[in-house]
Amino acid sequence: xxxxxxxxxxxxxxxxxxxxxxxxxxxxxxxxxxxxxxxxxxxxxxxxxxxxxxxxxxxxxxxxxxxxxxxxxxxxxxxxxxxxxxxxxxxxxxxxxxxxxxxxxxxxxxxxxxxxxxxxxxxxxxxxxxxxxxxxxxxxxxxxxxxxxxxxxxxxxxxxx
Amino acid sequence: xxxxxxxxxxxxxxxxxxxxxxxxxxxxxxxxxxxxxxxxxxxxxxxxxxxxxxxxxxxxxxxxxxxxxxxxxxxxxxxxxxxxxxxxxxxxxxxxxxxxxxxxxxxxxxxxxxxxxxxxxxxxxxxxxxxxxxxxxxxxxxxxxxxxxxxxxxxxxxxxxxxxxxxxxxxxxxxxxxxxxxxxxxxxxxxxxxxxxxxxxxxxxxxxxxxxxxxxxxxxxxxxxxxxxxxxxxxxxxxxxxxxxxxxxxxxxxxxxxxxxxxxxxxxxxxxxxxxxxxxxxxxxxxxxxxxxxxxxxxxxx
Numbered sequence: 118x119x120x121x122x123x124x125x126x127x128x129x130x131x132x133x134x135x136x137x138x139x140x141x142x143x144x145x146x147x148x149x150x151x152x153x154x155x156x157x158x159x160x161x162x163x164x165x166x167x168x169x170x171x172x173x174x175x176x177x178x179x180x181x182x183x184x185x186x187x188x189x190x191x192x193x194x195x196x197x198x199x200x201x202x203x204x205x206x207x208x209x210x211x212x213x214x215x216x217x218x219x220x221x222x223x224x225x226x227x228x229x230x231x232x233x234x235x236x237x238x239x240x241x242x243x244x245x246x247x248x249x250x251x252x253x254x255x256x257x258x259x260x261x262x263x264x265x266x267x268x269x270x271x272x273x274x275x276x277x278x
Numbered sequence: 279x280x281x282x283x284x285x286x287x288x289x290x291x292x293x294x295x296x297x298x299x300x301x302x303x304x305x306x307x308x309x310x311x312x313x314x315x316x317x318x319x320x321x322x323x324x325x326x327x328x329x330x331x332x333x334x335x336x337x338x339x340x341x342x343x344x345x346x347x348x349x350x351x352x353x354x355x356x357x358x359x360x361x362x363x364x365x366x367x368x369x370x371x372x373x374x375x376x377x378x379x380x381x382x383x384x385x386x387x388x389x390x391x392x393x394x395x396x397x398x399x400x401x402x403x404x405x406x407x408x409x410x411x412x413x414x415x416x417x418x419x420x421x422x423x424x425x426x427x428x429x430x431x432x433x434x435x436x437x438x439x440x441x442x443x444x445x446x447x448x449x450x451x452x453x454x455x456x457x458x459x460x461x462x463x464x465x466x467x468x469x470x471x472x473x474x475x476x477x478x479x480x481x482x483x484x485x486x487x488x489x490x491x492x493x494x495x496x497x498x499x500x501x502x503x504x505x506x507x508x509x510x511x512x513x514x515x516x517x518x519x520x521x522x523x524x525x526x527x528x529x530x531x532x533x534x535x536x537x538x539x540x541x542x543x544x545x546x547x548x549x550x551x552x553x554x555x556x557x558x559x560x561x562x563x564x565x566x567x568x569x570x571x572x573x574x575x576x577x578x579x580x
Contacts, residue, residue, distance in 0.1 A: 186494055187493070239363060246488060247458070
């Protein structure tokens, strides 16, 4: 009898330990996945950009005509996902965030447009000519952070004229 | 010896009207702006996949007038959807109309394209898998493989439609984008699942470029930026029983696309047969419209 009780107690303890192990494994896995997703969502693509792209200079930066062309291209290709105001739609990120407007150089964004981020739904725009991609970047950068909505309105007015 | 009547457009008026009507319906059916970044090819595929969530609807037509047969118009209605950034799926409904014969539905195709490499390289591979269930009367000519020749295009519909082909088609697509140019090469292998016949092979190559690499700020209709031009060459490469150009048909032609502002994209190409096994000329014409983020149309607006 006493042997049975000992084995029962052992079994109960062992099951408890097993459950705790399972729980710990699940929590660890979930946390790792969450951290991984947060890292991706936090713009880990920026860390993948090669140095020669990072330092590239936009040949159209600040050129009004090129920016207006970029606004048109943005309306054609980008606005449906990122919104006409570039503030993002649903899960599609804002292009007027601090990350895009201040942390990322124009070369970084050029690299992203060229390669895309296929796992996260951003298509590659490599079939679009390089000058057109620079025009879009010039336009996006001209918008400034989220508070500078006036610039976007100006270009859309010019477009409608 | 099989020859064709050059430049003879002998399609019945009601067929042309029907085609025009469908094109107009596609034109007016959707309001959102539709611009795709695909090169202007009919047969050749590039590495450009459909953007995730976008739906492209195309009507692709092929018209020819073989000398020993009746003129025909082969059509394929295509629905192309971007599932993921690396995966595009397409569904086709094929049909054809032959002068002095009949207008018939010829079958369907389902194809998938995958990008195995998620970064851009100098040469970008794409894998293509297609299942097609069409009858022998199909005239869409979306690819040429094996010993497919112009003689196959003159068989009367009531005879040709008796033969059902259930085929698996594989393609290796290689594509390069550089300085605004696109260079694409496709290698095709096709197998009829009904019979224990040989594998059939084919190829397609294309080169193209937009007429302008930059965009003007103002909206314009006839701007160079709305046009792209190029050329493509394609044909059969025989079978496992006899690989090579012997007894195959080959075509070469210029191609041009026009993206109508806030409208569809139109492609046109006259493609010329390079040997006696080919039709003298195939006139290809397509209208395509891209509905961006198609599921947004069904979401409630706040």
